[in-house]
Amino acid sequence: MKSATTFLMFQGQANEAIQQYQQWFSELQVESLTYMENSQQVAMAVLHLKGLKMMVNDSVIQHNFTFTPSTSIFVECESEEEIDSLVAQILEGGQALMPLDNYGFSKKFAWIQDRFGVSWQLTYN
Structure with missing residues (x-):
């Protein structure tokens, strides 16, 4: 490969x-x-x-599908300020699949779909 x-x-x-x-x-x-x-x-x-x-x-060919939230880009943030800023920016025109919160496995975590349909998982520990 x-x-x-x-x-x-x-x-x-x-x-x-x-x-x-x-x-x-x-x-x-x-x-x-x-x-x-x-x-x-x-x-x-x-x-x-x-x-x-x-x-x-x-794509030059129109498709009846787009991005799925189950495939995402996972980003580990270096600070609370960074995750807060990224979440706010990506949410503009997008949607929170899991709003920014402490889910136990991460001090701060959010799963967001941006306005283009691409999903992002952001975490800060």
Whole structure:
């Protein structure tokens, strides 16, 4: 096996999502980003966030499915301020699947679906 990578397929919102994720996560690096001809739709992008490699694109084929909350990106925050800030930002236009709280397994934890449908689990211990 050469590699295994998280792949996020959007339907016309990939560029907007990448820009939003760059605002939320200052550590996010865009390794490469190519657009479809004469368009702002993403043909392919490769992102890196704290060791996680993600491939992102806009599908040229319309699908009857989108992201599922059961697949999520898990983020371990370094401070209470960081988790509080990220949760507030991601909730703008999104929804809390598990609101920020102490669930026993984490001092602070939230499971949030962002406005693009991508799910994020954030934890601080």
